[in-house]
Amino acid sequence: xxxxxxxxxxxxxxxxxxxxxxxxxxxxAVRGNRLSAISMLVAVIxxxxxxxxxxxxxxxxxxxxxxxxxxxxxxxxxxIKMPQMxxxxxxxxxxxxxxxxxxxILEATSQQNYFVLFTSRLALIIGGITFSGSIIAAAKxxxxxxxxxxxxxxxxxxxxxxxxxxxxxxILSFSLNNSLVVFIILIVALTFGVLFAMRIGGADMPIIIxxxxxxxxxxxxxxxxxxxxxxxxxxxxxxxxxxxxxTNNMCVAMNRSLxxxxxxxxxxxxxxxxxxxxxxxxxxxxxETETKKSPAExxxxxxxxxxVPGYGMAVSQAQFYVKNLTxxxxxxxxxxxxxxxxxxxxxxxxxxxxxxxADIPYEKLCEMDDINDQFAETDVAxxxxxxxxxxxxxxxxxxxxIYGMPVLKTGEAKNVIVCNxxxxxxxxxxxxxxxxxxxxxxxxxxxxxxxxxLINNLEG
Amino acid sequence: MEMALLLLxxxxxxxxxxxxxxxxPTLLHTPLMSGTNAISGVTILGSLVSTAxxxxxxxxxxxxxxxxxxxxxxxxxxxxxxxMLKMFKNK
Numbered sequence: 001x002x003x004x005x006x007x008x009x010x011x012x013x014x015x016x017x018x019x020x021x022x023x024x025x026x027x028x029a030v031r032g033n034r035l036s037a038i039s040m041l042v043a044v045i046x047x048x049x050x051x052x053x054x055x056x057x058x059x060x061x062x063x064x065x066x067x068x069x070x071x072x073x074x075x076x077x078x079x080i081k082m083p084q085m086x087x088x089x090x091x092x093x094x095x096x097x098x099x100x101x102x103x104x105i106l107e108a109t110s111q112q113n114y115f116v117l118f119t120s121r122l123a124l125i126i127g128g129i130t131f132s133g134s135i136i137a138a139a140k141x142x143x144x145x146x147x148x149x150x151x152x153x154x155x156x157x158x159x160x161x162x163x164x165x166x167x168x169x170x171i172l173s174f175s176l177n178n179s180l181v182v183f184i185i186l187i188v189a190l191t192f193g194v195l196f197a198m199r200i201g202g203a204d205m206p207i208i209i210x211x212x213x214x215x216x217x218x219x220x221x222x223x224x225x226x227x228x229x230x231x232x233x234x235x236x237x238x239x240x241x242x243x244x245x246x247t248n249n250m251c252v253a254m255n256r257s258l259x260x261x262x263x264x265x266x267x268x269x270x271x272x273x274x275x276x277x278x279x280x281x282x283x284x285x286x287x288e289t290e291t292k293k294s295p296a297e298x299x300x301x302x303x304x305x306x307x308v309p310g311y312g313m314a315v316s317q318a319q320f321y322v323k324n325l326t327x328x329x330x331x332x333x334x335x336x337x338x339x340x341x342x343x344x345x346x347x348x349x350x351x352x353x354x355x356x357x358a359d360i361p362y363e364k365l366c367e368m369d370d371i372n373d374q375f376a377e378t379d380v381a382x383x384x385x386x387x388x389x390x391x392x393x394x395x396x397x398x399x400x401x402i403y404g405m406p407v408l409k410t411g412e413a414k415n416v417i418v419c420n421x422x423x424x425x426x427x428x429x430x431x432x433x434x435x436x437x438x439x440x441x442x443x444x445x446x447x448x449x450x451x452x453x454l455i456n457n458l459e460g
Numbered sequence: 461m462e463m464a465l466l467l468l469x470x471x472x473x474x475x476x477x478x479x480x481x482x483x484x485p486t487l488l489h490t491p492l493m494s495g496t497n498a499i500s501g502v503t504i505l506g507s508l509v510s511t512a513x514x515x516x517x518x519x520x521x522x523x524x525x526x527x528x529x530x531x532x533x534x535x536x537x538x539x540x541x542x543x544m545l546k547m548f549k550n551k
Contacts, residue, residue, distance in 0.1 A: 013473065016499060017476055017477065017480055019495075020477070020480050020481060020484075020492075020495070020496070020499075021480050021483075023484055023488060023491065023492055023495060024480075024483045024484045024485065024488070025485075026487065026488065026545070026548040026550070027550075029488060029491060029545045029548070030542065030545045030546060032495075033491070033495050033538060033541045033542055033545055034538075034542070036495065036498070036499055036538070037498070037538040040498075040499065040501070040502065040534060040538075043502070043505060044504060044505065044508070047505045047508055047509060048508060051508075051509055051512065051513075053508065053509070053512035053513075056512055058511065058520065058524060059508055059511060059512060059527060061524075062511075062524050062527035062528050062531065063504075063527060063531050065528050065531075066527060066528040066529065066530065066531025066532045066534075066535065067531050067535045069528070069531075069532045069536075070531060070532035070533070070534065070535035070536030070537075070539065071535055071536065071539055073532070073536050074535070074536040074537075074539035074540045074543070075539065075543075077540060079544070079547075082490060082494070082540065082544070085494075085536075085540060086490075086493060086494045086497055086537075086540075089494075089497055089498070089501075089532065089533045089536050089537050090497050090500070090533070092529040092530070092532050092533045093497070093500045093501050093503055093529070093530060093533040095526075095529050096501075096503045096504070096507055096526040096527075096529040096530035096533065097503045097506070099507065099522050099523070099525060099526035099529070100503065100506040100507045100510045100523070100526050102522060103510045103511070103514050103519045103522050103523050103526070104510055106516065106518070106519055106522075107510075107513075107514050107515060107516065107519050115463050209493070210493065213493055213496065213497055213500070216497065216500045217496070217499075217500045219503070220500050220502055220503040220506070221470055223503055223506045224466070224505075224506060225463075225466055225470075226506070227506045227509050227510060228462060228466070229505050229506055229509065230465070230466060230469050231502070231505060232502055232503065232505045232506050233466050233469050233470050233473070234469050234470070234472075234473040235473070235499055235500075235502040236470075236500065236502060236503070237469075237470045237471075237473035237474040237477060238473050238474070238476070238477030238481075238496070238499070239477070239496045239497070239499055239500040239502075240474060240477075241473075241474045241475075241477035241478040241481065242477055242478075242481040242492065242493075242496040243493075243496070244478075245478065245481050245482060246489060246492075246493060249486075249489075340486070342486060345490075347489075347490055347493065348486070348489035348490060348493060349486055349487065349488060349489030349490035349491070349492070349493070350490050352486070352487045352488070352489075352490065352548075353490045353491070353544050353547070356544070356547040356548045356549070357547050359547075359549060361549060361550055362487055362548050362549070362550065363550065365487060367486050367487075
């Protein structure tokens with residue numbers, strides 16, 4: 001490694017870090033992202049130049065092909081599908097790291113030291129797990145396979161056995177210069193990734209996406225150890241750290257430990273806490289025969305409104321009507337804020353993106369900890385397609401999956417209007433005790449239609 | 461020597477990254493994630509070197525696929541992040 005090369009690499013790594021730093025404010029984030037992108041482009045050219053391989057057509061064909069595919073995919077994807085897109089990209093990055101490790105192992109010259117032997121196999125394993133785990137996660141998010149956790153008999157034992165097998169094979173492959181062992185390692189790693197992602201339920205997706213993101217960075221960094229590429233090590237480590245922070249945030253937000261999520265002490269089936277159909281009928285009647293005041297009347301008198309959006313809002317693409325509702329309310333002098341639960345949506349911060357897509361200004365979006373004490377002095381809270389994150393049972397119902405999860409104190413508002421599809425429980429399978437509170441009105445049905453009607457009644 | 465240097469680089473980067481990312485608000489966590497995910501396409505550097513210096517034909521093919529996948533990750537990740545960030549507007 002020449003000194004110039006090391007200096008250039010250091011500068012590029014710092015630029016990438018600076019790009020991420022700019023991403024901490026919406027005002028500078030676009031520039032930050034572009035700075036990181038340009039740094040990466042320079043890094044590619046630097047590496048090609050430093051290794052004197054810039055003139056190889058094979059490399060350029062691959063780069064152009066990959067760029068075209070990546071660009072085409074990125075332009076098409078709707079915002080609601082962002083989590084599965086990120087998971088897919090993540091998996092491809094992991095696959096690339098695994099393939100590099102595989103090439104390095106198969107091409108191995110005889111003078112490899114233990115450091116290279118070890119890191120190449122580790123990159124193969126982590127890259128493989130990242131690839132298959134991300135693909136399963138993406139398929140679950142895209143509803144191509146069931147979102148319910150799929151658990152094999154003795155799932156935990158099988159997974160633990162696989163880790164032991166991987167370690168043994170890794171040690172074995174040092175002394176056996178045999179490509180068959182390497183392929184077995186890859187197959188076991190891929191299978192492990194599938195088993196690990198399979199058992200994650202829909203509600204835990206934000207955690208798992210963050211973790212896989214971290215792993216793909218780690219795989220890249222370890223790859224960098226194998227091919228002695230300092231920039232790869234540095235940037236991979238940055239991504240690994242970032243993913244870990246987000247994973248931890250998500251776990252804290254759901255009051256769960258990571259090991260608890262990974263070993264499947266998680267989402268239970270709805271049947272466990274199944275709803276009582278009589279109750280449901282009674283609640284629907286209550287909603288229909290509510291003659292005290294219509295939701296529109298309550299809203300007309302409101303000075304302060306907090307909207308609580310959930311994934312159901314995004315599914316029915318109601319955020320554009322929600323934006324209209326906000327405008328109508330503000331026209332009559334009402335203050336409107338949004339309460340965003342950390343795990344609303346399917347990945348960290350997903351709900352903010354969906355609301356930004358509908359042109360809702362970001363200073364109206366409040367985090368749970370900042371807004372939770374404001375419900376008590378709010379005239380109306382409007383819940384739109386959110387269930388688990390508003391469920392007061394999280395504070396009382398011991399032994400249920402959501403017990404202990406911090407929730408939005410929606411019920412403290414003077415009036416609550418719930419615009420959900422039905423009164424079925426959310427992912428957790430726990431009945432929402434908010435629905436039966438005296439200050440709550442239910443308007444059941446597709447959120448987009450419900451909000452449209454609400455706007456008509458307000459303006460009518 | 462190089463081994464120790466790489467480990468040092470790994471540690472310093474992880475610590476710096478941790479400090480900087482800690483300051484990103486929840487509001488921007490999705491773009492942060494897709495942005496760092498794009499950056500993890502940095503593995504393209506490894507795939508370029510590895511493909512160029514491989515001798516076997518089969519390795520060239522594997523390496524070629526690795527470059528394509530890493531580039532999809534890199535380019536696609538940056539473009540979706542850009543799309544998202546442009547939507548965040550103030551009043």
